[in-house]
Amino acid sequence: MTILLIGGTGKSATPLANLLLQANQPLLLTTRSGNVPAPFKGVRFDWLNPSTYTLPFELDANIDRVYLIAPPILVSFPPMKVFVDLAISRGVKRFVLLSAGMVEPGGPAMGKAHEYLSTLKVEYCALRPSWFFENFLFQYNERIKAKDEIVSATGDGLLGYVSTEDIADVAFKALVDDVVEHTNPIIVGPELLSYDKIAAMLTEVLRREIKHNRLTPAEFKQVCVDKGMPEDYAQMMTMLDGFIAQGAEEKNYRRADVVGKRTLRAFFEANKEAWRAVD
Ligand SMILES: NC(=O)c1ccc[n+]([C@@H]2O[C@H](COP(=O)([O-])OP(=O)(O)OC[C@H]3O[C@@H](n4cnc5c(N)ncnc54)[C@H](OP(=O)(O)O)[C@@H]3O)[C@@H](O)[C@H]2O)c1
Known part of the structure; x- marks a missing residue:
């Protein structure tokens, strides 16, 4: 089973990808170009171009968990909802969302995606660093x-x-543990x-x-x-x-x-x- 890291070369996903690699976890990283550093496997994905949302699932039909960072726009929930719904229809069972300490569920920006995940029949964790x-x-x-x-x-x-390394330690557990221990850790x-x-x-x-x-x-x-x-x-x-x-x-x-x-x-x-x- 494969974990998809959205924003796979970013500040938070980089240490997380390294931890997952060390654990021999099948992994796919997204960037807008699809280019990622060796030895990782990359795929093209752009929040601002919905036609790219299916590409990860076309490359790997075994994706069942997703690390989600929000689109780099203020009203980020509409594209996230489209992608989350699509991912679930393609077999994703667990999402780990990077939200933020000061953002409550239902609040602005990632707060909306946090709230939405809590209403779905999926496992999820909203990290609040x-x-x-x-x-x-x-x-x-x-x-x-x-x-x-x-x-x-x-x-x-x-x-x-x-440190994003401390955040990655929490994200790693939220992605690989049998059960998500805490769905809303600050x-x-x-x-x-x-x-x-x-x-x-x-x-x-x-x-x-x-x-x-x-x-x-x-x-x-x-x-x-x-x-x-x-x-x-x-x-x-x-x-x-x-x-x-x-x-x-x-x-x-x-x-x-x-x-x-x-x-x-x-x-x-x-x-x-x-x-x-x-x-
Ligand atoms: N910085 C903080 O102190 C802080 C604190 C709490 C929460 N946060 C939240 O953390 C999130 C950002 O996470 P991060 O810092 O790990 O990310 P980041 O370092 O900004 O990384 C961006 C990643 O996303 C890719 N990317 C850029 N534009 C994209 C687009 N339009 N569509 C898809 N992918 C794109 C980048 O690759 P390419 O450029 O190659 O495409 C890169 O892999 C934000 O939601 C922010 O609110 C940040």
């Missing part, structure tokens, strides 16, 4: 390198930053951190000053738009920073089901070359 360490490598890195700063509209708000890292603290940690590790630049919501939204984010998505990201500023992440942290082992400092140490200053 905090913010990924890997954002510092793929989203905040250019600014750190060029301007020695992290920007946010979170003020003194605290976050439970977590997953956090081992520390609650403000961006001031994170900037101080980066300063120590990189041995140059990295600042946390506290932006207003309007300024933060503009930074997101300038990076190429659609207006509505930038608005949502700004709203999330506002929730963090008001303590929503901290509240979530205190009711977490899984506390990861990897620390942000060790992650910074292991990847410090990635934030070498540019002239």
Whole structure:
């Protein structure tokens, strides 16, 4: 039986694919091109092109479990519903959805898919992680390198930053265990951190000053738009920073089901070359 990883080369699926490979689990990874690194097997899949939704099942008729990341658009549920219904008709029995700590079932974005899965006669798990360490490598890195700063509209708000390796440990069990133990786990890292603290940690590790630049919501939204984010998505990201500023992440942290082992400092140490200053 085969596990299909949607977004198979992304931040969360990469460590998960490695764990499944080590366990000799038959696997198929999707990307928009179908290209994936060796030794994995890839297939073309694009959320924004429904004609690609059947391709994984045409390549492998044994797919029975799916790791789902949402389409990169704000209103992500309509395409997810189409795909989930199709996957069930092709024999899929279990879905592991990557949702987010602050997103309740039935809430915005992945919350709708979470709620939908809970109404179906399938096994499912909706992972609800905090913010990924890997954002510092793929989203905040250019600014750190060029301007020695992290920007946010979170003020003194605290976050439970977590490694995607810790998330992958939970996802692995949710995909391979005989029974899904927890359908709604909130997953956090081992520390609650403000961006001031994170900037101080980066300063120590990189041995140059990295600042946390506290932006207003309007300024933060503009930074997101300038990076190429659609207006509505930038608005949502700004709203999330506002929730963090008001303590929503901290509240979530205190009711977490899984506390990861990897620390942000060790992650910074292991990847410090990635934030070498540019002239
Ligand atoms: N970052 C965080 O802190 C955080 C925290 C909690 C939850 N989340 C949630 O995590 C999800 C993102 O997961 P991730 O970070 O693992 O993904 P990611 O790193 O953004 O990876 C994207 C993956 O999806 C593929 N992809 C890109 N565009 C696609 C499209 N239109 N259709 C199908 N595949 C596409 C990419 O490959 P190609 O580009 O080669 O196609 C890649 O394999 C989001 O729903 C986000 O809300 C993120």
